[in-house]
Amino acid sequence: MSVTAPAGFRAAGVTAGLKPSGRPDLALVVNDGPLQVAAGVFTSNRVQAAPVQYSRAAVADGTAHAVVLNSGGANACTGAEGLADTRRTAAHVAAALGVQEEDVLVCSTGMIGVRLPMDLLLDGADQAAAALSADGGAAAATAIMTTDTVAKEALVIGDGWQVGGMAKGAGMLAPGLATMLVVLTTDAVLDAGRADAALRRATAVTFDRVDSDACMSTNDTVLLLASGASGATPDPAAFDAAVHTVCAQLARALVADAEGATHDIAVQVLNASDEAAAVAVARAVSRSNLFKAAVFGNDPNWGRVL
Numbered sequence: 001m002s003v004t005a006p007a008g009f010r011a012a013g014v015t016a017g018l019k020p021s022g023r024p025d026l027a028l029v030v031n032d033g034p035l036q037v038a039a040g041v042f043t044s045n046r047v048q049a050a051p052v053q054y055s056r057a058a059v060a061d062g063t064a065h066a067v068v069l070n071s072g073g074a075n076a077c078t079g080a081e082g083l084a085d086t087r088r089t090a091a092h093v094a095a096a097l098g099v100q101e102e103d104v105l106v107c108s109t110g111m112i113g114v115r116l117p118m119d120l121l122l123d124g125a126d127q128a129a130a131a132l133s134a135d136g137g138a139a140a141a142t143a144i145m146t147t148d149t150v151a152k153e154a155l156v157i158g159d160g161w162q163v164g165g166m167a168k169g170a171g172m173l174a175p176g177l178a179t180m181l182v183v184l185t186t187d188a189v190l191d192a193g194r195a196d197a198a199l200r201r202a203t204a205v206t207f208d209r210v211d212s213d214a215c216m217s218t219n220d221t222v223l224l225l226a227s228g229a230s231g232a233t234p235d236p237a238a239f240d241a242a243v244h245t246v247c248a249q250l251a252r253a254l255v256a257d258a259e260g261a262t263h264d265i266a267v268q269v270l271n272a273s274d275e276a277a278a279v280a281v282a283r284a285v286s287r288s289n290l291f292k293a294a295v296f297g298n299d300p301n302w303g304r305v306l
Contacts, residue, residue: 002153004137006187008227011136013143016124018072027140028128035228038064043220049076062192160232187230
């Protein structure tokens with residue numbers, strides 16, 4: 001119940017037929033309010049998928065009512081047709097929910113360079129809208145998986161409010177968010193500025209520090225939706241800490257499930273001149289093939305990090 005643990009949210013995960021495997025491949029998360037506050041952080045890759053382009057613009061006003069996510073196709077490098085498909089998806093979901101098109105965010109993940117089968121996707125969106133439930137968080141987390149081997153969820157309970165989250169990602173893990181889709185939800189009362197600040201601070205020191213194969217992706221998206229349904233306004237520091245904890249737990253889950261990974265390594269740098277220098281050193285070490293080989297072979301050859 002990660003994304004549906006906070007009050008005011010429903011979710012669903014269904015099989016639309018986008019994956020040859022026949023596994024669940026479409027998720028829908030809906031914020032029933034009373035607030036529809038939203039914030040987003042997106043890939044820094046120069047090539048950005050249609051859903052990223054659309055959702056970045058849609059969330060700029062700090063509001064969103066729902067997010068629809070599909071696996072089985074990234075809708076990246078698909079040109080004007082791909083962007084039209086994204087807008088069509090948002091409009092279709094908006095009509096099903098009775099909200100405005102610009103209040104529906106869209107995320108996609110999967111094969112790059114191939115257009116989505118829109119008939120299947122839109123039928124799946126209708127299925128998801130009909131299946132929405134306050135207990136649908138786990139199904140939604142499963143539906144966004146690609147090469148992930150396990151669903152990734154997290155929850156922090158605050159003083160009368162909660163922050164939940166779900167994530168997917170297993171390959172092309174590197175700074176710039178890594179190949180991930182993340183949806184965080186909270187029932188805390190807060191405005192868009194607070195949500196954006198908390199999300200950016202947490203992302204900078206969690207998801208942006210994940211590095212498995214040094215390859216960025218086209219679709220990376222991290223969203224935070226706030227319903228205000230708890231009626232509780234959190235202490236800013238406590239809320240920031242909760243968002244950070246959820247992001248950190250999900251980031252570690254991504255690393256643990258990275259494609260081909262056998263070890264989960266945390267690199268700590270001491271006595272650096274500043275944070276940027278520390279991050280640069282940590283990335284240099286973590287990307288060293290010699291270092292990775294030493295860890296994989298259980299060979300404590302510390303000279304390989306000098």
